[in-house]
Amino acid sequence: MKILVAGGDGFCGWPTALYLSNQGHDVAILDSQARRTWDDELKSNSLTPIESLENRVAIWKKITGKNIDIYKGDLTSYDFLREVMKQTKPEAFVHFAEQRSAPYSMIDREHAVFTQTNNVVGTLNVIYAIREMAPDCHLIKLGTMGEYGQPNIDIEEGYLRVEHNGREDVLPYPKQPGSMYHLSKVHDSHNLMFACKTWGLRVTDLNQGIVYGLHTEETMMDPGLVNRLDYDAVFGTALNRFLIQAAIGHDLTVYGSGKQTRAFLNIADTVRCIQIAAEEPADQGEFRVFNQFTEDFSVLDLAERVQNIAKEEGLQAEIGRLNNPRVEKEDHYYKAINTNLIDLGLEPHLLTDDVLRNILKTVIKHKDRVIKENVMPQITW
């Protein structure tokens, strides 16, 4: 299958592109390199030293013989996007190409406006390009579990059957996002649902949990294929961040009580979920929503697990309780449904001590690259 991976140079996009390529799909990458420029802006870096996108695909070609074409440009440029669609004629369009950090979106007004326009306009352009150039193309769009917020009822997959005053309907699941970034994904979801209903587009919206891990089978084939690993307070996600903090002897930065519960998955499951969605596409006109995660943990649970594993490796990791830099519920009900992908064959990689130990070992290897100033949260809301 011809698959275009937008954002294919990023933390999720790169291993996904390799995995799909390795599964025999004909993969092309569209990427603006924006993620790398945000490292420059924030004076931050990937813990792992990553090659240029050109080198990455050249190494992949050398090792596997498989070709991945690169299209460098931005989804917010419609002319560029049309040209890519014309040249690639994708059957599936995997869309990772958004600004994906909540703290980045909350830096100030400019970053909020940038995040919302970048994400919403990019996705609008994708909708229009598919409609204009490849109406059968299946759009696989990355959303986030954070779109739902923390309701006091079970979180269903995209829709909720409601009985009210003696009548019944199945309605879009109400959204209560907690940052300008999460809001942008909610806006996307509404736009996509409209495009399916109105123009018969086929879309799978993957409400992804927080991704941890680093390696996949493909990224381990060569050091030059290594995935990026974010640890700073802006782009680093909880578990990876804790592991790096343990490695450098920094307190694990738990925000508030740490009782906040979130949905998680291993990067190895992210790539498999995209494959499942691509190979079992949504129907024409269907706006299909999968909750893409495998387990849920409280933030404090994760910190304690990291602390224990670190101790086994001779590292003394303290749990530091920070005033929560965010306005969010700390004590809340959390139960989210994730059966759709399981039913389609996902076999979760669970968070075992071995998994934690393996990430920690990679992290220790690169720990001298950590820029310590970036570890503590500076952005509050």
Added chain:
Amino acid sequence: MKILVAGGDGFCGWPTALYLSNQGHDVAILDSQARRTWDDELKSNSLTPIESLENRVAIWKKITGKNIDIYKGDLTSYDFLREVMKQTKPEAFVHFAEQRSAPYSMIDREHAVFTQTNNVVGTLNVIYAIREMAPDCHLIKLGTMGEYGQPNIDIEEGYLRVEHNGREDVLPYPKQPGSMYHLSKVHDSHNLMFACKTWGLRVTDLNQGIVYGLHTEETMMDPGLVNRLDYDAVFGTALNRFLIQAAIGHDLTVYGSGKQTRAFLNIADTVRCIQIAAEEPADQGEFRVFNQFTEDFSVLDLAERVQNIAKEEGLQAEIGRLNNPRVEKEDHYYKAINTNLIDLGLEPHLLTDDVLRNILKTVIKHKDRVIKENVMPQITW
């Protein structure tokens, strides 16, 4: 009370600014004049000849002695908005300043992207400006009943109590908007709810029905104060459009079966609702939602009522059944709640035959100004 009316040169904004001024409030108008440029773009016009904004406020001052300051500029320019906030220090910010036509937003990709960025960025800027410069200022934001779509259950005012698997919560009412424009208002609502929860802003979101009518007591004080009246297939709304079609002997353009039911209100009630919201503000941190309409009608009902009134005036108006240019449900359940504003003292102007007759008479007076090419719908989705 110091009240800033953004979009105060438009169909709803102008009579609102005059009404609030006449009620003794200290009113300023912020307006980009964008609505007038869209007339130029579409080669359309207001049925009523309207004065420049400068002349309008000069006439108002001459008649009433009341001053209305003008700030010409666009909400998407944050520097401009900050300067206006600094000079006016508003206690209430009434926000009409959005692109408000569904067909305009559906012309093509560019108009969709424009509508969403213009509306979403403008409103984001307002949120940030209030937070930065006037955190006590009450934002009164115009939404639309179209945000809800046509669910098969009663439409509540912004929130829905849900029981699910034995648990309960009050959640944002699920939204199913039917155009790129309506989507932009849904995006705004989510952004505003977040700003209230996170920063303690006070916001009233007015989900307004389709407005009909033209005059208010204030706009009738002088011909130079007359309100604009839109009849074209892009900006004209159902009832006003039918009246103008009757006046010029054009078939009344009912889309599809005409069984689509919508919520309506008289422009005279719009201005009063804004006053009520301003004088009974939301609490700090409260995202308050009112459904701002007084009656609901099917489109065919309205056409038949216009036909009857036209006949009394010696006009032969035929009801023309057009293929529906929009993807929308025609046969659907529709019951929306609107008690919040009534409870605060709104006394609705209902759609009587007298009301219809009065609008029709104004319309007949100006019917030579109609540009006939603009009456039939050209934009489909």
